[in-house]
Amino acid sequence: VRILCCVKRVPITGGKMVLTDDAQAIQTRHLGFTISPHEECGVEEAVRIVEAQGGEVVALTLGPAEAEEQLRECMALGADRSIHLVSDEEWDAQATAGAIVDAIRSEDPFDLIVFGNESADAGNFQVGIRVAYALGLPVVTGLKGLTVTEGRARCEQELANGRDVWDVPLPAVVTVKEGLNLPRYPSVPAKLRANRKPVDAKPVQLAQPQLEKLRLVVPEGQGKQAEVLGHGPDAAPAIVEVMQKLGVA
């Protein structure tokens, strides 16, 4: 089984959003970076499938030179090699899908192309679906369950009231959610191996965005003044009083 996992480098935002002076990005000077939790589960699932059935897992990202760090994370989880589409720009969903489609077409065909259901930062909910249409492949989103057998995938899609089940012929595109599995912690030898695995880096030119980001805004409500009910267990009567006032006691 040949599986492509698409991931995105995003900052670990911690407790408070602070923007750059031009309001075009989050101030990341003091932040670490990661891939979205959804995507981490996507890589873990792909690696498990290939460990059981044989094949290859390829990680792909579109991002700055530093995003190689995230590709190494994917390879420490077990991906075999990586494709790095290098650009410092922030891309909209349509342009991102276009660049990924071009990269996929220059590779041998994949059986399964895995995305996160939505990126942690932009949350556009659409790149995987656009890639599927461009390649003429079926697509199922929001998976919390995936079973690949004999050229088909049984996909369980999470909804508020349960799960919808889909039976999809491969090749296909799927987007997954955190909770699909519990990703492993990469071992030290796995991290060392990841440093020796190949990364195919190629620059890509940003297309004109159709959904153009103008500026970012921090919403109100960060900086509420909480009423202190007390310290330690002595606060219990005041807490119960609040519960009674809210009608939940």
Add this chain to the structure above:
Amino acid sequence: MTVVVFFEAGDDLSLQALTLAQSLGEEMRVVQVDGPYAPSAWAKALIDAAGGGDIVGPGSDRGNEVLAHVAAQLDLPFAANVTDVRGDEVTRIRWGGTLLEEARIHAQVRLLTAAPFAFAPSAAPASVETLQPELGDALRVVEHVTPDTGGRVSLADAKVVVSGGRGVGSAEGFAILEELAALLDGAVGCSRVVTSAGWRPHADQVGQTGTKVSPDLYIACGISGATQHIAGCKGAKTLLAINDDPEATIFAHADYAVIGNLHEIVPAITAELRKARGA
């Protein structure tokens, strides 16, 4: 031009999408789609109904999925989870709503979903047209599985959520949260640290990549207040935070603060509650 609203009966987010659609000031057609869920076919039916006009949907899993199919079929931009529309400019949520983006749509047609809880719900529409999609060989749902909640109230529906973070310290540490939640007929939630450590199943996670909750009271025990978590609990009407660090970020999002050790405070609340009920 008319705006077509993708509507799902019984869905509060669809009523919110209706409010967004009304704000566009165009003639409105409210439609639902008949038959098994098949997003590509449903998207085609919406495109046919819209006849080149705007299409608006709810910011639900299905709403965002169907509108993304519409956008992919038309090769047009799609602004997911908007909180405001001004002509060709939108404000939309990022990072699960802990950051906003102002953006311009470079297209004649606006494809939008309404961010959950950004718009007041409209009254139920007087009439809803039903579209019959051409299913053809479109991919569709083959089976629906309903989860077994064991009779407990679900996290998404609970009026009270008692939630624990790193400060709980272990899987066993959640017993005192379970006890308080049971007494309040509520549900137990947790932060991402907890599910990553394997202390609780992912189904219990409140956060950007977990469940988004909107209880009357959310009790955050030993949770630092990372944006990942705030994205999941900011819909709570009242937030009570218990943390031994007076500088914890969670207090900046809380209505009520209690400073101290949750392992002492949570059992004290349970005892006090029993005492109050006995009186």
